[in-house]
Amino acid sequence: MPIVQATVADIPALVELLNSAYRGDDSKQGWTTEADLLQGNLRTDAPTLLLLMQTNGAVFLKYVDDNNKMKGCVFLHTKEDKLYLGMLSVLPRIQATGIGKQLMAEAERYAKDKNCSSIFMKVIDIRHELVAWYERKGYSKTGETEPFPVDNRFGTPTQPLEFIILEKNL
Secondary structure (H helix, E strand, O other), X not given: OXXXXXXXXXXXXXXXXXXXXXXXXHHOOOOOOOXXXXXXXXXXXXXXXXXXXXXXXXXEEEEEOOOOOEEEEEEEEEEOOEEEEEEEEEOHHHOOOOHHHHHHHHHHHHHHHOOOOEEEEEEEOOOHHHHHHHHHOOOEEEEEEEEOOOOHHHXXXXXXXXXXXXXXXX
């Protein structure tokens, strides 16, 4: 299977993938872009990913092709009996080819292996297409919201934003 756990050595490729999927002109080739919602080209950086990788209960899974080139990734963090899912990303030019679905399926297997009762995530509230995609995968809006963090390192919102919480029981 082309989905394996990422290591610290993968951080440069993860940074490149995540930033290309969410920000800048490259991201506009795909449907998951945040480029019009946040000014700036960075979604994340190497120090942030290193901290996430060093967090207890956290992993990045990566999807690699036959040449071991990273094409997609997802961040998973076990919190008590739930699994947080974030940063699901696929290279923009190959989105809608099934890689995201495969990463989601592997995240569910991972959650079950960790005896998690559910998977939850935060999605920007006005990302209606993305919310609908997750709903088709069995996730539901919980009614909970969180403020969108303002961190100018990773972009300045062009409009008011907040997160909605989606969850899927396993």
